[in-house]
Amino acid sequence: MNFKRSKNFAEALDLEDPLKSFRKKFHIPKANGKDAIYLCGNSLGLQPKSTKxxxxxxxxxxxxxxxxxxxxxxxxxxxxxxxxxxxxxxxxxxxxxxxxxxxxxxxxxxxxxxxxxxxxxxxxxxxxxxxxxxxxxxxxxxxxxxxxxxxxxxxxxxxxxxxxxxxxxxxxxxxxxxxxxxxxxxxxxxxxxxxxxxxxxxxxxxxxxxxxxxxxxxxxxxxxxxxxxxxxxxxxxxxxxxxxxxxxxxxxxxxxxxxxxxxxxxxxxxxxxxxxxxxxxxxxxxxxxxxxxxxxxxxxxxxxxxxxxxxxxxxxxxxEASMESLRKKSILLTNYTEFLINDLGIPNDILEIITPQNPEERGCQLSLLIKKKGIEVFEMLTKKGIIADWREPDVIRIAPVPLYNSFLDVYEFSESLETALDSLKLVKKGKISNY
CATH class of the missing domain: 3.40.640.10 (Type I PLP-dependent aspartate aminotransferase-like (Major domain))
Incomplete structure (x- = not known):
């Protein structure tokens, strides 16, 4: 699939997603008065509404x-x-x-x-x-x-x-x-x-x-x-x-x-x-x-x-969902997340994805090695309503989980990542260059 970096493209992928209804089966935490972008299912999965x-x-x-x-x-x-x-x-x-x-x-x-x-x-x-x-x-x-x-x-x-x-x-x-x-x-x-x-x-x-x-x-x-x-x-x-x-x-x-x-x-x-x-x-x-x-x-x-x-x-x-269907979406969702991050053009001395590129050698996780001001980047993402996972000394783990994460989730994450890097004067927004 030829990915595009646009909100409309992400929303179109969500409309075509055969598993999109499963998101409604989970409680989504709130941040800043709206649904958080929850990318921490590899640490603690969200609560199904049926649990109670x-x-x-x-x-x-x-x-x-x-x-x-x-x-x-x-x-x-x-x-x-x-x-x-x-x-x-x-x-x-x-x-x-x-x-x-x-x-x-x-x-x-x-x-x-x-x-x-x-x-x-x-x-x-x-x-x-x-x-x-x-x-x-x-x-x-x-x-x-x-x-x-x-x-x-x-x-x-x-x-x-x-x-x-x-x-x-x-x-x-x-x-x-x-x-x-x-x-x-x-x-x-x-x-x-x-x-x-x-x-x-x-x-x-x-x-x-x-x-x-x-x-x-x-x-x-x-x-x-x-x-x-x-x-x-x-x-x-x-x-x-x-x-x-x-x-x-x-x-x-x-x-x-x-x-x-x-x-x-x-x-x-x-x-x-x-x-x-x-x-x-x-x-x-x-x-x-x-x-x-x-x-x-x-x-x-x-x-x-x-x-x-x-x-x-x-x-x-x-x-109900089946692992076969979940894996199919997982590959597409993680690949799109990787595309969005790479498309920002962040120099390798600022950010590097340390998870294997081959979809057959990874699940729904990408580990981002932030080589400068890593904890500051993480804290800015948190303030923007992104719930991810910080691992010492310098890695942000994100997990786009196919049961409840959407393609719009990962698009908005990439936008927030670019904004954070720009605010910290690491990468100019919309530019493939350092400050």
Whole structure:
């Protein structure tokens, strides 16, 4: 498509958008007396208008039935975690037995590493990306220390080539091959939170298995953002949070994927809890842990029903929209956003997009490296009603989310960006030059 930099063109794209009605399903925050330009769904997704109804339904059951809600309510709390399994399986490309919503992301990462980081002899090292999200870094460091290793020796960090901002797949695969002898685990983000790079999950998993290691992925910035086929790609395990692209509320329910190869292995070491214990024997209160089949066997405690109710409200919207349609719009919307920014003609010594240009190597995120007065630019955008995300030391992350962002949103963002740069005397408005 030949893009144009004009309000009329952006509005025409919105009129032709088959998903345009989904924006009305969400509450849009206000700024300066009107709808904000919300480009922060990669940090916290917007609230579906249906969330209140889902929560109210469970609050009413609690009020009317008390403890009987566990078994006698329309959606019994005893099995409430099963309600989301079908749609989660669609989003990650797995079976219903391979997924379950539970806990929070870092808790789930630790629980899964109990099972899948099993240092054995000389195979004890972990490969991850440099600058992984801090929670992942801390979890990996503490896990290797727990097993008696020094993180500086046990954790291998993948670093972009000099002068580059994101990793090349060929370099990731070479590092895996180079460390075949002592590699136990490859643990990466599906989409790198800082740069927005989408990793080749399938290729990385294949190479990891070739060297007899385990492949796990943090999908916090991938689920609900890009189509996934974890079962077909033979990914060993994954975890995610529900409050970013899945719009399930601050600190909302997380989830896990465990490939059926492992989920059927009842002898696999794990930390046990009674909600992961056999349903038939759960209330017999006997000793001796018997795991539920599938990913459910990694549960510890009974489900947080109110959190899962909010989760379900958003998942139903994803099911209605379909990831195929969302991905199609996402590519177009992100490409248009990139065009608008590039069309401003901002010199590279002022601004650089550090997210891969190839749509197949990114989701709906662009990371803007602001090389001069970055925080001032961000603050000016905020005053203009742009809700984006500042990441130290000098990056503004924007996420044009296909469920609720419009083409007019990103057009108005680009106009505000140009105005901010002009006001700060970085780039003359309407000119391809510095001051």
């Amino acid at each position: 109804d889902y929560l109210d339904a469970e609050l009413k059951v609690w009020a009317d039935m008390g403890v009987e809600g566990h078994f006698k309510s329309p959606n019994p709390w005893f099995s409430y975690h099963k309600r989301s399994k079908k749609i989660l399986s669609e989003l990650v490309g797995g079976s219903v037995d391979e997924v379950v919503a539970m806990n929070s992301l870092t808790t789930n990462l630790h629980l899964l590493m109990v099972s899948f980081y099993r240092p054995n002899g000389e195979k004890f090292k972990i490969i991850t990306e440099q600058g992984a999200f801090p929670s992942d870094q801390y979890a990996l460091e503490s896990q290797v220390r727990f097993h008696g290793f020094d993180p500086s020796e046990a954790i291998i960090e993948l670093v972009p080539r000099a002068g580059e901002h994101f990793l090349r797949t060929e370099d990731i695969l070479k590092t895996i091959e180079k460390n075949a002898h002592d590699l136990a685990l490859v643990m990466l983000g599906g989409v790198q939170y800082y740069t927005g790079q989408l990793f080749d999950i399938e290729g990385i998993t294949k190479k990891t298995h070739e060297v007899a290691a385990v492949a796990g992925f943090d999908l916090a910035h991938a689920i609900g953002n890009i189509p996934l086929e974890l079962h077909a790609w033979q990914v060993d395990f994954a975890m995610w949070c529900g409050y970013k692209y899945l719009n399930s509320g601050p600190g909302g329910s997380s989830g896990i994927f465990v490939h059926e190869h492992h989920a059927k292995n009842f002898g696999l070491p794990r930390f046990a809890g009674w909600w992961g214990h056999s349903e038939k024997e759960r209330f017999l209160m006997k000793k001796g842990f018997i795991p539920v089949k599938g990913a459910d066997g990694w549960q510890l405690s009974n489900a947080n029903v109110l959190s899962l109710a909010a989760h379900q409200a958003s998942l139903e919207i994803f099911h």
